[in-house]
Amino acid sequence: MLRRPPLIPWRSWLGALGLWAAFPGSARATETDQYFAIDKPPRDSLEVLNEKVNRDILGAVALVNRRASWDQYSCQDVAHRVYQRFRISGLHKIELWAENSPRIDRVPTQKDHRRFAAQSSIYRNSRLWDWGLSFGVKATFTVAGVHMGADKLSHFFQTGWKYHQRFRELMKQGVPEHEALERIVRYGVETESGTLGSVTTGVFSFGDLEANYQGFLFYRSLCRDEDPRLLKTPQGWRLTRPFDWRDYVSPQFDETLNNSAFVPLRWEEVRANLRRDYCPRLDSETFLEHYRSYARYPRKPDDFNTRYVQELLARGEVPRQQDFSIWAACGRSPPDLAQLAAETSGSSGAGPENATTEPSTPAPRYEAPRFDEAILRPLFELGGGGFRNDGSAWNALLRTRFLLRETVGPEDTWDAVRTPEYLLWASLDGHLALGSTPAGVTVPYADLRFTPVERRFELNNVATGEELAVGVVLLPLRLTRFLALDRSLGVDTSVAGVRVRLGKRFGERQRAGVFGAVALDSPGYKAALHPSDGYAFQGVHAATLALETGAELQLGTQLRLGLVLGGSASIGLGWDPGGSGFSAPADLEAHAEAQVDVTRFSRLFVRGQLEAVLEPGRSRLLSTPVLLGGVTFRY
Known part of the structure; x- marks a missing residue:
C-alpha cells in the first residue's frame, strides 16, 4: 500500500530561507539524534x-x-x-x-517529529528559544x-x-x-x-x-x-x-x-x-x-x-x-x-548487522531522469484594457510579460518530491498606457521591469501540492514614468535580489491553492527626474521589499478563479538639488488583482493599484490610484 507522502515542514523551510537569505552561499549547521533510532531502526x-x-x-x-x-x-x-x-x-x-x-x-x-523534539531528543531543553537549533533536530534514516x-x-x-x-x-x-x-x-x-x-x-x-x-x-x-x-x-x-x-x-x-x-x-x-x-x-x-x-x-x-x-x-x-x-x-x-x-x-531482526557491505549482484542499470523537450522555453503574455489615474482620461492599456528560461535540471517525476531548477530566467513585464490626457501627453503612465538573469531552485511535492521556489536575481531594472507624481522618469537598478515563493494546493484533487511570495533587491543605483523644477535626484537604491499572496480555485478543466494581493516598499539614499540636499525618498505600492482563466491561452483581469512617493527632502507625499482591466493572451 502506498503511504501518503509527509507534509513538507513549512517552519523549517521558512527558517532555512531566512538564514539562507542572510548568509548566501554558506552551508547550514543541523544536528541529528541517532540514539532515538537504536530500538526502532528505520x-x-x-x-x-x-x-x-x-x-x-x-x-x-x-x-x-x-x-x-x-x-x-x-x-x-x-x-x-x-x-x-x-x-x-x-x-x-x-x-x-x-x-x-x-x-x-x-x-x-513527520507526524511524530514535534513530539520527538519536545520530549525525546537528546537536544531538548528548557530554553525559550534555542537559536543554535533553528533548523530543528533532523530525523534518522x-x-x-x-x-x-x-x-x-x-x-x-x-x-x-x-x-x-x-x-x-x-x-x-x-x-x-x-x-x-x-x-x-x-x-x-x-x-x-x-x-x-x-x-x-x-x-x-x-x-x-x-x-x-x-x-x-x-x-x-x-x-x-x-x-x-x-x-x-x-x-x-x-x-x-x-x-x-x-x-x-x-x-x-x-x-x-x-x-x-x-x-x-x-x-x-x-x-x-x-x-x-x-x-x-x-x-x-x-x-x-x-x-x-x-x-x-x-x-x-x-x-x-x-x-x-x-x-x-x-x-x-x-x-x-x-x-x-x-x-x-x-x-x-x-x-x-x-x-x-x-x-x-542472538538477534535475527533487521538491523545494521544484516547490511550487505559488498555488492552481491551486478550493479543495476540506472536511467537518466526525464527532460523537457526544449532547453529554451519562452512564454509571452500580451493584453489590453482600461486605465485611469488622476488627471487623465481613459486610455488603452498594453500589458506585456515575456519569459525565457533555460533548463539545467530535469522535471523529475521519479518520486512525489521533485527538484527542478533553472539556470536562466529572463523576463520583461509591466504596463504601458497608450492614449492622451487632457493636457495632450501621449504616455501618461508606464511601469516596466526587466529581470535579466535569475538562478532558481524549486522543490515540489506533486502528491500534496506543496512547493518551494527560490531564486537569485542579478541586475534587476525598473523604469517608471509618473506624470501624476511629478516624475517624468525614474530608474532603479539593483545589484542582486532574492525571490522566494511558497505554495500549497488543498483538497483531494488539489483544485484550490494558496501561495506567498517575497522579493528583496539589494543596493544599486536610483534616479528620478522632476519636470516641475528641472532637477534630478541621484543616489543609491538601498533596498526594495515586495510581498505578495494569493489564492486560486480550479472549477473545471480550463476555468480558474484567482485573487492576488501584494505591495512593495523601496527606499533610496542620495542628493536632491531641488529639495534640501540629502534625501531618502521612498516608493510605495499596493495592489489587488482578480483573475479568471477561461481557456489555456487567455486570462481576464481587473487590477486596482495605488502608487505613492514619499520625498522628505521636498516635504511631500505624492500618490495616485491606478485601475487596470482587460484580457491577456499567453503563448
Missing part, C-alpha cells in the same frame, strides 16, 4: 538513495552532452555540474529531498545498515566538494599528497569549531568530519587519473560505473558510535537527557546488539580521516571525544568493541 534506504544519486549524476552528464560545446568541457567542468545537482543557490537539494521523500523511511516520522541523519548528505556532497577543491589547489601548489589530505581534514575541523558546529549549534561532530572526507573521495573518483567515473568518449561524456553508498558509508556516520563533542551548556543539557533516557538501557540486548553489529562492520578501504582525527585527538587539537560519550555521561567504561565483535548475536 527500513534500509540503500537502494532508494543509490538510485536517487545515480539519476542525478546521469542527469548532470546528460545535460552537458546536450550542449553543442560538450567536447570543450573538462572532466572537472562535468564534476562541477554533478555537484550542482546536489546543491544550488545555498540550498542542499539532496537533503531537502531525503527529508520529504515518501520512499525514505525516517525515525521519527538507515543506509547500508548505518543510522545517519540527512545532514550527513549535505556534508557529503557540499563540504566534500570544498575538500575536493582545496585538495586540487594544494596539489597544484606542489604540496605533497599526504600533507594535502591532512590540511583538508584540518579545514573540516575548523568548520566544526566554527559556523558549522561549535559556534552555531554548540556541537562538534566527528561524524560530520567522516561524511566530509567520504564526499571528497567521491568527487575525487570522478576524474582521477586511474579508472575515473567520468569518461569522455566520441559520443559524449558517460558514467563508467554507478555510485554505491556502500563504498563510502560506515558506522563512523552514526553519532551513537562516533559521538560528538559539545560546548559546556549544550553538554549539560545532552548529558542530563542521556542519563535520564538511555543510561538505564545500556545493558539491554537491543543496545548491546546495536554496538555489536557496528563492531563487526567492515572498515572502509580508505580510513585516513579516522586515523588522522585520532592523531589530532592525541595532540589535543580537537575536543576530547571520549569525555562526551554516552559512557562518560552514564559513568561507565566503554565496551570492548573487539570483544563485542567476537560475540555471537
Whole structure:
C-alpha cells in the first residue's frame, strides 16, 4: 500500500530561507539524534538513495552532452555540474529531498517529529528559544545498515566538494599528497569549531568530519587519473560505473558510535537527557546488539580521516571525544568493541548487522531522469484594457510579460518530491498606457521591469501540492514614468535580489491553492527626474521589499478563479538639488488583482493599484490610484 507522502515542514523551510537569505552561499549547521533510532531502526534506504544519486549524476552528464560545446568541457567542468545537482543557490537539494521523500523511511516520522523534539531528543531543553537549533533536530534514516541523519548528505556532497577543491589547489601548489589530505581534514575541523558546529549549534561532530572526507573521495573518483567515473568518449561524456553508498558509508556516520563533542551548556543539557533516557538501557540486548553489529562492520578501504582525527585527538587539537560519550555521561567504561565483535548475536531482526557491505549482484542499470523537450522555453503574455489615474482620461492599456528560461535540471517525476531548477530566467513585464490626457501627453503612465538573469531552485511535492521556489536575481531594472507624481522618469537598478515563493494546493484533487511570495533587491543605483523644477535626484537604491499572496480555485478543466494581493516598499539614499540636499525618498505600492482563466491561452483581469512617493527632502507625499482591466493572451 502506498503511504501518503509527509507534509513538507513549512517552519523549517521558512527558517532555512531566512538564514539562507542572510548568509548566501554558506552551508547550514543541523544536528541529528541517532540514539532515538537504536530500538526502532528505520527500513534500509540503500537502494532508494543509490538510485536517487545515480539519476542525478546521469542527469548532470546528460545535460552537458546536450550542449553543442560538450567536447570543450573538462572532466572537472562535468564534476562541477554533478555537484550542482546536489546543491544550488545555498540550498542542499539532496537533503531537502531525503527529508520529504515518501520512499525514505525516517525515525521519527513527520507526524511524530514535534513530539520527538519536545520530549525525546537528546537536544531538548528548557530554553525559550534555542537559536543554535533553528533548523530543528533532523530525523534518522538507515543506509547500508548505518543510522545517519540527512545532514550527513549535505556534508557529503557540499563540504566534500570544498575538500575536493582545496585538495586540487594544494596539489597544484606542489604540496605533497599526504600533507594535502591532512590540511583538508584540518579545514573540516575548523568548520566544526566554527559556523558549522561549535559556534552555531554548540556541537562538534566527528561524524560530520567522516561524511566530509567520504564526499571528497567521491568527487575525487570522478576524474582521477586511474579508472575515473567520468569518461569522455566520441559520443559524449558517460558514467563508467554507478555510485554505491556502500563504498563510502560506515558506522563512523552514526553519532551513537562516533559521538560528538559539545560546548559546556549544550553538554549539560545532552548529558542530563542521556542519563535520564538511555543510561538505564545500556545493558539491554537491543543496545548491546546495536554496538555489536557496528563492531563487526567492515572498515572502509580508505580510513585516513579516522586515523588522522585520532592523531589530532592525541595532540589535543580537537575536543576530547571520549569525555562526551554516552559512557562518560552514564559513568561507565566503554565496551570492548573487539570483544563485542567476537560475540555471537542472538538477534535475527533487521538491523545494521544484516547490511550487505559488498555488492552481491551486478550493479543495476540506472536511467537518466526525464527532460523537457526544449532547453529554451519562452512564454509571452500580451493584453489590453482600461486605465485611469488622476488627471487623465481613459486610455488603452498594453500589458506585456515575456519569459525565457533555460533548463539545467530535469522535471523529475521519479518520486512525489521533485527538484527542478533553472539556470536562466529572463523576463520583461509591466504596463504601458497608450492614449492622451487632457493636457495632450501621449504616455501618461508606464511601469516596466526587466529581470535579466535569475538562478532558481524549486522543490515540489506533486502528491500534496506543496512547493518551494527560490531564486537569485542579478541586475534587476525598473523604469517608471509618473506624470501624476511629478516624475517624468525614474530608474532603479539593483545589484542582486532574492525571490522566494511558497505554495500549497488543498483538497483531494488539489483544485484550490494558496501561495506567498517575497522579493528583496539589494543596493544599486536610483534616479528620478522632476519636470516641475528641472532637477534630478541621484543616489543609491538601498533596498526594495515586495510581498505578495494569493489564492486560486480550479472549477473545471480550463476555468480558474484567482485573487492576488501584494505591495512593495523601496527606499533610496542620495542628493536632491531641488529639495534640501540629502534625501531618502521612498516608493510605495499596493495592489489587488482578480483573475479568471477561461481557456489555456487567455486570462481576464481587473487590477486596482495605488502608487505613492514619499520625498522628505521636498516635504511631500505624492500618490495616485491606478485601475487596470482587460484580457491577456499567453503563448
